[in-house]
Amino acid sequence: MCEKMVLGLNQKGHDVSVLASSYGSSRPSFLHAAHRKLHYLEEKYRNPFQRRFMQLQHAYLGCRNSVIARRLIEELSPDAVLLWNLEGVSSQVYFGISDLDIPLVWVLGSHWLAHDKAEFDEPVSFLKRYYRLGMLGFNALNEIRLEQSIFVSHSLAQSYKKVGFEIEGSVIIPNGVQESQIGARKEIEDDDIARGLQIVYVGRIEPEKGIDIAVEALHIILEEYHIPDVSLTLVGIGEPEYISALEQSASQKGLNDSVIFAGFLEHDQLMDKYAEYDVLILPTLQFEGFGLTLIEAMSQGLPVIASDIGGPKDIVEHGKNGYLVTPGDAGALAGQLLALWEERHKLPELGKAAIDTIREKFTAEQMINNYEDFIEAAVA
Known part of the structure; x- marks a missing residue:
């Protein structure tokens, strides 16, 4: 999404420089010309000792990142600085x-800073608080000012307000899909109506995403409702241990042929592949700042079912362009999938409503124009 914003502002005549980490540098990107100088803070540890070592390393690298950022900003002397997803490079950059x-x-675009502040504000001993301050370069998260901020959803903005951040003066600018990428849902033929339900999940394969809930929901609709020809395709990569556990669970439930692990797909491949499915699900258990996969699937006329938590509530209009279900409730997800199958003649209507929603509220062109307006107002 950062790439779309940068390229869009460049096309509108603005000179945008990017300071980034080396994370993801192995794949082709517009960032090949960026200043790749920041250190990426990896979250990898297996025991408390490794966690402490990682925290100390993050404190040091965060301090280094703040120095690097300051030097470049002083050199470039820009009209404004956008602090885009500092989660992987440390909030110390802001203090620097x-x-x-x-x-x-x-x-x-995510809950990370609100989560850190909520954790930081927990009542702890003097020594532990002093240690936490040290991890932030002795800067308190309470000192961060968010009055001039862009949030990707109303739900996300409210989550920051809830933990004590002042957000008055901030705006909501949701992510968007390029208008040229918005597709048209193919008409459903009679033989499609007669078949079962082809379900797809796109995203990281990790416990917080609730994929085990989706597997259980699939088991319910096959065992209790006996819907024929139902499949769940999982697109994405993630934790090997969790993927192995999902494979074992699917095998134990007799779902070897029904749960398909598709692995990673390039973006263009994925956008084309949406036409093969009837519904996309996002059964997340954690707070989602937005739901990019939702708007991309909807842009191809694919109805969605998402957990009723966080950003998806800004996107999904229950019963119109998709459905919202209780997080962690396999029965509720199964029930909604069953209802969708029983009324699958309505899929074209839901798909058209999904596309209309994207055109009205979630295009990249709208996003870029709104960014430009907000930044120009901040500079004025």
């Missing part, structure tokens, strides 16, 4: 440049 006479605009 906050005294510069340059407008700072946060772009917040």
Whole structure:
């Protein structure tokens, strides 16, 4: 999404420089010309000792990142600085440049900073609080100002307000799909109506995404409702241990032929492949800041079923372009899938409503224009 924003602003005549980490540098990207100088803070540990070592390493690298950012910003002397997803490079970057006479605009697409502040504000002993301060370079998260911020959803903005951040003056600018990529849902033929339900999940394969709930829901609709020809395709990569556990669970439930692990797909491949499915599900158990896979699937006329938590509530209009279900409730998800199958003649209507929603609210062109307006107002 950052790529779309940068390229869009460049096309509108703005000179945008990017300071990034080396994370993901192995894949082709517009970032090949970026300043790849920041250190990426990996979250990998297996025991408490490794966790402490990682925290100390993060504190050091966060301090280094703040120095790198300040030097480059002083060299470039930009009109404004966008702080886009500092989760992987440390909030210390903000503290390293906050005294510069340059407008700072946060772009917040996830719950990470609110989560860190909530954890930081927990009542703890003096020594533990002092240790936490040290991890932040002795800067308190309470000092971060978010009055001039961009949130990707109303739900996300409210989650930051709930933990005590001042967000008055911030705006909501949702992510978007390029208008040229918005497709048209193919008409459903009679033989399609007669068949079962082809379900797809797209995203990281990890416990927080609730994929085990989806597997259980699939088991319910096959065992209790006996719907023929139902499959669940999982597109994405993730934790090997969790993937192995899912494979074992599917095998124990007799779902070897019904749960398909498709692995990673390139974006263009994925957008074309949506036409093969009847519904996309997002059964997440954790707070989602937005739901990019939702709008991409909907842009291809695919109805969606998502957990009723966080950003998806800003996107999905229950019963119109998709459905919302209780997080962690396999029975509720199975029930909604059953209802969709029983009324699958309505799939074209749901698909058209999904496309209309994207055209009205979630295009990249709208996003870029809104970014430009907000940044220009911040500079004025």
